[in-house]
Amino acid sequence: MEIGLTLGRGAAETVVRPAFDKVQYWIELLQGKHTSTEEMVNELDILEGLIKDTDSSSAIHTLKAARGQAEDLCASIRDVIDDAKRFARYNHQHVPLRCIRKYTHNLVGKPSICETAERIVKLRSQVRRLQEILTPFVGQGMVPTSAQAGRLQHRHVAHAEGHWEGMEEPKTSLFQYVLGRESHRQMVALVGMPGVGKTSLARYVYEDNKVKGHFNCHAWMTVEESCATKQLLLGMISRLYEEANVRLPDAINIMDEDELSGMIQRFLKQEERRYVIVFDDISRRGQLKLLSDLALPDKNHPNYGRVIVTSRNREVIESCDHTITITQLTSPDDWNLFCYKAFGSSSFSPGEEICQHRERISNLCAGLPLAIDVLSALLAKKDHSQWSSIISELESHGDLGAATEILETSINELPKNMGHKNCLLYFSMFPKSSTVSHNTLVRLWIAEGFIKRQPRQTRQAVAEKYLSDLVDLHVLMVEDSYKYGRPKNYKVHDLMHQVIQKKAENEDFCTSCSDGNQQAPERVRRMSIQIEEDDFRQNVSLSKLQTLFISNKIPHVPKLLSSTTALKVLSMQGSLIEEFPKEIGNLTHLRYLNLRDTKISNLPMSLGNLTNLETLNLKGTFVSELPKSILKIQSLRHLLAYRYDAPKKPERQPEAIFGVRVPKGIGQLKQMRTFSVVVADKESKIVKELINLKKLRRLGVLNLRREDGSDLCESIAKMDQLSSISITAMDDEYLDIHNLSVVPPQLQRLYLRGQLQVVPQWFTSLHRLVRLLLSGSSLNEDSINILQSLPQLAELSLIRALNVDRIECQIGGFRNLKILDLDQLNGLVNVTLHGSMRWSLTPETVAEMSKVTFLTGCKYLAQNGTMEFAL
Incomplete structure (x- = not known):
């Protein structure tokens, strides 16, 4: 009898209870309620916490399998939460019409409410099962870290001046070759094993102020082994033309190698141009020979150039004129460098407790x-x-193996309770x-769900802190920054990239399909396709795929996209597609x-199906109008839709900007943070709607009419988070933006194209402005006095912006200016800059200015601390 009762209770638990829950969830979803999904959100947080708490490099197979299942389950829970949210679309006041609309919408909704309720029941039972498996493993196999989530006590500046222990000789030699008097091309190769500092030394010399001043053309090229010669030539032209502020020809993409190399030769041979070019990590002699023979002038006095090459290929090295070998550091240089990086000073005198590890650290790092x-x-x-135990774990590896193990350990030591590790592994994509x-x-990190909101912080602020943390921990490098200090681009060291890629594949984080790897695991979550193969595996299971990067032409994109419905991130940047793939309209969980x-030139109405989309990037496409269905995407935060077209003649004319027309009602998308570039309509409706987008951080408006100025000023005054504004008047007509009552306190970048005549009075409140572009402004001489008083201004571009014959900067003016670009100022004949500015302007130190662009034929004279430019 007792057995029968027990079996009865068991049947009730396994059959009756799930059925009851299913009916309950069905009713809740039909009513547009979120009780069940709110419970799932809480369970999702617990499950994600268990995944992080059981993250261990020494995980046993059972734990690894359970964590993999848990990660898949987390993705499925997020999907069902997305679906459930759709059933609350009409959950408003209980008026009869809206109730009818709500229930009708939910009854015909896809996926059906019944399916969603059934999935919730199934997923919640799986959550409980995996919680029971993972909980006993929490904390096992991990080194205790008391300060994992904290930032370093000191910021470590890699390879700062005066801290090139053991590399003074190669540094001096490289400077001698680069700044030597030879009037013909010199090619210098930096040789050494991975991690020895070849790229760091090349970068240091390349960015040195003396080198910048000695050469007036600069280009840095990172050369991939698979990169075609045409792509290298295109990259070199782009960098040279961009630095010289010269617009690229429209037909550049259809030119062959001979035409491209001819362009480079002609560019470098004119106007006494001297060049310094770096080819970083070039691996094939053929690449270097083609580039040097085709594109780089050799004996063309007074023009000449220097080429710096970093490579491990013997044939590449032998083809250069000079070779500089960078060897591993020896004692005491390695220890001095360690002390500088660990304690902020190479003269630091560590105690006996630290010094006892000196020999072991030196052996481990192998110089x-x-x-x-x-x-x-x-x-x-x-x-x-803790030092001794950490070092002991690493000592079983030798030389390069030790460096690799150190990199792996640095990844494992990232804060477990946050998303740093996933953010770093993302570089394997x-x-x-x-x-x-x-x-x-x-x-991308936000779309992937790596970034969680924290008290009093936005997700963007948390993600930016993660970036800063990864740089501080020396696992991520800032590749280049804006002149006002903000990092622009990031990268990881090539050796670190190998470690990351291997770790990402071992943990089923992602897989990269490149020329050397065309295989994909059966249950892949993230995939990056970097090949152009017709025989790319089409039978791989993509049911769990969350992220897909397609950088080249893949013939069966529709089949790839139709094989998965769980996709959250899709990047097809630069791929050769001309029509919007209709399969994208079915990816309802897409966030990026x-x-x-x-x-692509047109977007279909099915775009409105992507109700979870947060980022839509259409930059450089031919899309000129957004469909009305975009108003359904209430979650949209970042809309980037513009392109530039450069006229063929004259070269220095500003490029034409093309934005997109948006439907009436765009003000409904109140979560928008980035809105660039929107075309103002003739009825002024769009400009008036901008007042509803109060959370905007970046705004671009095109074809603004004079009568729209007051409405735009009223809208901008409500946007207290704006950091960037770009306004272009219709046909260079008058920009009536003088009546801005409140200046956004966070404004850092301002781009104005159109007639101003006088600088608006509110310019005096731009205390945080770092970049300013004025084009076609027709300003008077008094305007310069206002501009030079801006305390943080680092970059100033004046293009057809002044009606004056001379500019004289006052003593103490432009205190932080680093880039000054004066262009098409046809009446200007003289510019005087005083030495009291923060850059010391003398003939020897004029290179301390990062970039000075003036009209052709500019000459300068220096007397008594004053720099005078005669045009």
Whole structure:
């Protein structure tokens, strides 16, 4: 009898209870309630916490399998939460019409309410099962870290002046070759094993002020082994033309190698141009020979150039004129560098407790600055009592193996209770040596769910802190920054990229399909396709795929996209597609869609199905109008839709900007943070609607009419988070933006194209402005006095902006200016800049200005601390 009762209760638990829950969830969803999904959100947080708490490099197979299942389950829970939210669309006041609309919408909704309720029941039972499996493993196999989540006590500046222990000789030699008097091309190769500092030394010399001043053409090229010669030539032209502020020809993409190389030769041979070019990590002699023979002038006095090459290929090295070998550091240089990185000073005198590890640390790092850099960052955040155990774990590896193990350990030591590790592993989605922009990383990490909100912090602020943390921990490098200090692009060291890629594949984080790897695991979550193969595996299971990067032409994109419905991130940047793939309209869980630099010109109404979309990148496409269905995407935060077209003649004319027309009602998208560039309509309706987008941080408006100025000023005054504004008047007519009552306090970048005649009075309140572009402004002489009083201004571009014959900057003016671009100021004949400015302007130190662009024929004279430019 007792057995029968027990079996009865068991049947009730396994059959009756799930059925009851299913009916309950069905009713809740039909009513548009979120009780069940709110419970799932809480369970999702617990499950994600268990995944982080059981993250261990020594995980046993059972734990690894359970964690993999848990990660898949988390993705499924997020999907069902997305679906459930759709059933609350009409959950408003209980008026009869809206109730009818709500229940009708929910009854015909897809996926059906019944399916969603059934999935909730199934997922919640799986959550409980995995919680029981993972909980006993919490904390096992992990080194205790008391300060994992904290930032380093000191910021470690890699390879700062005066801290090139053991590398003074190669540094001096490289400077001698680069700044030598030879009037013909010189090619210098930097040789050494991975992690020894070849790229760091090349970068240091390349960016040195003397080198910048000695050469007036500069280009840095990271050369991938698979990169075609045409792509290298295109990259070189782009960098040279961009620096010289010369617009690229429209037909550049259809030119062959001979035409491209001819362009480079002609460019470098004119106007006494001297060039310094770096080819970083070039691996094939053929690449270097083609580039040097085709594009780079050799004996063309007074023009000449210097080429710096970093490589490990013997044939590449032998083809250069000079070779500089960078060897591993020896004692005491390696220890001095370690002390500088770990304690902020190479003269620091550590106590006996630290010095007892000196020999072991030296042996472990094998004289590699990269290994010293990472190990110092790893140990600096540990208590000294932990050093011995950490070093012991690493000592079983030798030389390069030790450096690799140190890099792996630095990844494992990232804060477990946050998303730093996933953020770093994400670089495995990009090809080796790739640079990734600040904004791209932040938006991708948020779309992936790596970034969780924290008290009094936005997700963007948390993501930016993660970036800063990873740089501080020396696992991520700032590739280049804006002149006002903000990081622009990031990358990881090539050796670190290898470690990351291997770790990402071992943990089923992602897989990269490149020329050397066309295989994909059966249950892949993230995939980056970097090949152009017709025989790419089409039978791989993509049911769990969350992220897909397609950088090249894949013939069966529709089949790939139709094989998964769980996709959250899709990037097709630069791929050769001309039509919007209709399969995208079925990806209802998509949060990030990047179609940048494709040939797409139209968007379908099915775009409105992507109700969870947060980022839509259409930069460089031919899309000129957004469909009305975009108003359904209430979650949209970042809309980037513009392109530039440069006229063929004259070269220095500003490029034409093309934005997008948006439907009436765009003010409904109140979550928008980035809105660039919107075309103002003739009825002024769109400009008036901008007042509803109070959370905007970046705004671009095109074709603004004079009568729209007051409405735009009223809208901007309500946007207290704005950091960037771009306004372009219709046909260079008058910009009536003088009546801005409140200046956004966070405003850092301002771009105005159109007639101003006088600088608006509110310019005096731009206390945080760092970049300013004025084009076609027709300003008078008094305007310069206002501009030079801006305390943080670092970059100033004046293009057809002044009606004066001379500019004289007052003593103390332009205190932080680093880039000054004066262009098409036809009446200007003289510019005087005083030496009291923060840059010391003398003939020897004029290179301290990062960039000075003036009209052709500019000459300068220096007397008594004053720099005078005669035009």
